[in-house]
Amino acid sequence: MDITVTINGQDHTHDVEPRTLLVDFVRTKAALTGTHIGCDTTSCGACTVLLDGVPVKSCTVLAVQADGASIMTVEGLKDADGAHPIQAAFKEEHGLQCGFCTPGMMLVGHALLEQNANPSDDDVRWAISGNLCRCTGYMNIVKAIRAAGAMATT
Amino acid sequence: MFPSAFDYVAAHSVREAVAAKAEGGDDTRFLAGGQSLLPMMKTRLANPAKLVDINRVPALDTIERANGHLRVGALVRHADIARSDLPFGVIAAAAPWISDPLVRNRGTLCGAVAHCDPEGDWNSVLLATGADVIATGPSGERAIPIADFIVDFFTNALHVDEMVTEVRIPIPVGRVGGSYQKLERKIGDYATVAVAAHIELADNGTISRAGIALTAVAPKNTKVPAAEAVLVGNAPSDVLFAEAGELAAQASQPRSDVRGSAEWKRNVVRVFTRRALAAAVVGANES
Amino acid sequence: MTVTEKPATPIEIGGIGHSVKRHEDDRLVAGKGNFLDDHTLPGMLHMAILRSPVPHARINSIDTSAAEALDGVVAVVTGELLAQYDLAWMPTMSGDTQAVLATDKVRFQGQEVAAVVATDPYVAEDALELIEVDYDLLPAITSPQQALADGAVLIRDEKEGQTSNLVYEWESGDAAATEAAFARADRVVTLETHYPRSHPAPLETCGCIADVDGTTGQATIYLTSQAPHAIRTVFAMVAGLPEQNIRIISPDLGGGFGNKVPVYPGYVVATAASLVIGRPVKWIESRTENLISTGFARDYHMKGDLALSNEGRILALRVQMLSDQGAFYADAQPTKFRAGLFHVVTGSYDFPAAHVACRGAYTNKAPGGVAYRCSFRITEASFLIERLVQTAAYELGIDPADIRFRNFIQPEQMPYETPTGFVYDSGDYPTALRKALDAVGYEDLRAEQARARADGRLMGIGIAHFTEAVGAGPSKQYDILGLKMIDSAELRVHPTGKAILKLGVKSQGQGHETTFAQIVASELGIPVTNIKVMEGDTDNTPYGLGTYASRSTPVAGAATAVVARKLADKAKKIAAHLLEAADADIELENGNFFVRGTPAQSVTIQDVALAAYTNLPDGMEYGLEGVHYYDPPNLTYPYGSYVVVVDVDPETGVWKVRRMVALDDCGVRINPMIVEGQIHGGLTEGFAKSSMQWITFDDDGNCIGSNFMDYLIPTAWETPKFELLETCVPSPHHPIGAKGVGESATVGSPAAYVNAVIDAIAHLGVRNIDMPLLPDRVWSAIQAAGVAEG
């Protein structure tokens, strides 16, 4: 099937099997490898993308379902002015170690801040509870997301 | 891990979806949120020949109060329910505890209901509130009481050419409260034990209606009529709740597994039923 | 000595002590990380592995014909085929052998049986379903006790001379002195516990891309490896490829935690397949494959006895340990020590005698025994002694903090030789514990606990004071398969005064690109942003045994400091030449070289670097570069005091962490921000293992914990919030006084959580619950203690 998915504002048209997972479309067809794969059971969120603005696990969406949809991946966070506040905050607050969960964490954080620019510690913990991190113990991820919110509001 | 190959149709109306399903038969499955079906397909526990994607069917994403019911369409996601202020009592209480925030953004209540996973939460909520499942087939729709809809472990009462288009939950008049007590090991885990409690209070403060249902402690989500019966007509009290808890524990059929022993699970049913009822009554008094 | 001194370098230089923001972050936050699966090579094929569904069975036949016929399948590899190249078996890190693809029997569920190479990963997986294997089932052995019982079926029947399932027997300490102390003891306190099987489960699974050029013989292997150099040597030995033709490239790693140290069958099969087919072959583990087949950790069954005086003085320790090794003995550990460094089990306490007797058994489970965020079995050791001491406190009616103070090794006893032969380098344990107790408000909490008990509420306070032994290790004692556990650093300063540092170790998220640059910045005064750190490409970095067991800072960090000092010596000579002064009069401070007493007259490191290529004193060799191989004189011994407060629901057994106060002393902190991040991660690991994260097996040998729905990783929601404290007693023998910290919290914290839960119910007579402390187990323990609910 020929499908067109808009990723970070750019159209990607490819012929795919119906069974192609969205994460494979993004990583292989669109060659955007910032979106990762960490599990087989929809548990880890390393594959998180924003599908029409909503965070989803792209390993559990078929690419054909995203035909005509608009997707944002980690590569889309950076704008013309350089690093996005959330990217800057993750570096500043040491919100990442190996960086494997980081794209998903930042996208979920970004989506949260769109709704609530000043989330509490628990708001953030709740929002990222579909994303696993094996390195950081989450403390600094929470800090980074809150700091990004503060950066954006000041 | 990748699914086996399959054919795919994106339906644009209920009629189209039902027709495609009728044509494909048992080897064809509807695809709603995909949050149960796709993980099973990736691990090749499910290998359907064809998927009928209902996500492009318009108007199924409505959640509304109409004709004395809360109507939840087939494309209403768990997150929509958690975010909406229309749900009441145990429905509102359970919504945030379904899986995790990202899964909630995709998964649907109707899909979960159709899936009939005994560890799924929604069917207990619907049992407690006395909901109907609306099934639509080639010849129109029918309302199936949830207790009849849940046939067994992963088995529902749909005909092969029917889809769930909506779930209808009666909205009680008067004071209503509910609570969903769920023991999960972590976010994203299914319930080890959960108890749904729905309480309606009469003007004189006695319990006029009670719904209690259990998750993950029997081959299917289980309503506990005996516990409901001791409550109705009586004034709420700790003693009463404890008695209901005891009856719920007796009605449960937990199995020992890696999460814990049957004995402990039965105890949790006892404790959670008591706590859920107490919380539901608090909610009803505040409503 | 308990203050972190102000960094000696200004922030522009960013040397040791500064929380420099990490160099690696820019690419990682941009989604431009360079992880293994992100690589695609021209003509690359994809490999998938067929695994045994059963734990123990004889293989009658394997039929691959239908799989071979599938469109897109290039090859199907079986053990029989590999045997033709003598590759059906490979050596393990512990000197045992392991099947690459099973030929005779399968010995654990998930064992590698066959592999498909195809043009597309989806097709490779389709083909697996078409392979038919005929098995004759054999009884499965699911515990080491069962394995060593009379009449147990022999798992390793292919091994010559192997007549039982015993893997090894090993002991340490003085049995006679220990028995004598027990004979004198007023009291003996015993604890039996199982440290359950666990898995490091880095978020990125293991994988490789093997690219072997049949014509040139060049083998370039991209590999998720924490120890690329050691792997190259092992590959040369296993595959018989000439070592100069093997290049291992370990790209960005999405975590490792010990999982990415060994050589796994998938790597060998992919390499063989690439060699035979002549195209690159990629193999990426699924999460299930990761959890069921590669790199398990722990699984120690331990019994400890403490001999005590009535006053609570420890007189001796006696330990019996039985390890569950799985089907192949593959512990990644120093060869001399069959149970890793488990004999460090005497902990932080001063007593004269100990004896540790260890045995290992083969079972029908996955092999591994990796150092999961810990230095070779120290986690198990630390857990046992801290649980034992706590038990002794209850039995003797002494406060759990008090019994520790009574037995601590005192600062003035350092360096301290333990009864099992470790020489602790430095530390002030009493100060550390006191500080942690004060921070948590220990006395108030004990008062609250008494009140809570009176009201039928349960709360507990758990203490753990651990001592780690990291930085393996001195070449006299430490080698893996003969390779000495040294590590290296190569430093080159370019003419413009910018530097590149190349290391034999490999970061998996610890921030080497930043911390190692900081060491150089401190030594030479080159700004940290002007120093590039390179690791993970064996053609372009010096030899080393890799990053695990908190080795990097103690060994490679030391190598970095020493090589930088070598360069500083040469630089001073060049500076003397430029300043027309005597070599001996030159001082170096923050990148400025000056003649002692006249700082106004100076040249910079940048001037000197340029001169190294343009203007040298007569007879000096051009260039400013060097390499150093560091052989540590001793291990380093980081330690810490952790205090956890929990509330337990008596009706359900559910417990919640109210506070977690963690004091760590890891000597000098190179980058405090990174150190704290490492500690956060480790404290989370400890919480995970004490509460939910384990791998178990049913009676039939089926693995439970084979995916992230069953092997539970806590999310941000369950994970406690941590309060960190520090003291700083530098390592006296390390060039910069650092001790290493990557694993301390994983080692120290499990006992703290468990001790807290036990403390909540100790008054009921409960002394032990094995990890994980599932609510069910806690509730059952309360019930068994005979106390009604409520």
Ligand SMILES: Cc1cc2nc3c(=O)[nH]c(=O)nc-3n(C[C@H](O)[C@H](O)[C@H](O)COP(=O)(O)OP(=O)(O)OC[C@H]3O[C@@H](n4cnc5c(N)ncnc54)[C@H](O)[C@@H]3O)c2cc1C
């Ligand atoms: C990590 C994770 C954790 C989870 N935790 C929980 C939890 O704690 N509690 C819980 O209740 N659930 C949990 N779930 C399941 C989740 O709630 C699913 O969303 C839900 O079970 C199925 O809904 P869906 O829309 O995704 O259905 P799908 O996956 O699309 O479908 C599920 C099944 O129902 C059928 N179906 C779907 N829609 C219809 C319809 N309209 N008519 C007829 N048949 C239909 C499909 O054909 C399929 O057989 C979890 C899932 C994941 C991945």
Ligand code: FES
């Ligand atoms: S890869 Fe783990 S949730 Fe998608």
Ligand code: FES
């Ligand atoms: S930073 Fe490594 S998994 Fe989160």
